[in-house]
Amino acid sequence: MIAETICSAASAAGLGIAAVTAYRKRFLTAARIAAYALVPIGLVLTGVVEWVAGIAFDPSVWIGFLLLGAAWLLFVTTRAVERRRGPAREERKAARRGGDDGRIAPAASAPSLRQAPTGQRAGRPGEKPGGTGRTEPGDDFSDIEAILKKHGL
Structure with missing residues (x-):
């Protein structure tokens, strides 16, 4: 009973706001407000509010x-x-x-990233044996590619 009264009051207030908005020549906004204002009273008349109230208090x-x-x-x-x-x-x-069973163990099939190639000194990835520390433009992502290959991506 109280829910129906609240919904009816909300619809009446919304329709009042829509009327004031229409008076100010904002008809599109007024029509949208009126549409929202009719929803609560429509829910009351269809019995949805009573059903929800029955569920909420059970x-x-x-x-x-x-x-x-x-x-x-x-x-x-x-x-x-x-x-x-x-x-x-x-x-x-x-x-x-x-x-x-035909499955491949990911750790057994992935190459290790910690092994340094033979004949090269261990340094930063992409560093040339000459020791300049500069990398070629194509070598920038070699360490990322190695990680992705390790994980099978």
């Missing part, structure tokens, strides 16, 4: 929402724990056997 509905929230929380936490734990037991066993 304790069994709130218990249902709490149970749905608890189920969602369990799904999220188990998924996060599963991701942190790593591969499943079957996948670890297959990796120990040598990957009989």
Whole structure:
């Protein structure tokens, strides 16, 4: 009963504001305000407000929402724990056997970035053996390419 009264008052106030706006020759804005003002009274007349009020004040509905929230929380936490734990037991066993299932182990297939090429001194990536420290324009992204290759991208 109170919700219907509030919605009716909001619609009446909105239509009043729309009338004042139309009086000021802003007809497009007035039509838009009138459209918004008719929504609450339309919801009252269709019974939506009564239905929502029935749901909002029913304790069994709130218990249902709490149970749905608890189920969602369990799904999220188990998924996060599963991701942190790593591969499943079957996948670890297959990796120990040598990957009989056709999967490629990413760590075994990726080249190591820490190995320095033979014949060159260890320095910054892209640094020439001459020691000038300058890189050619094509060598700027060589370390990034190596990282991407390591991760299979």
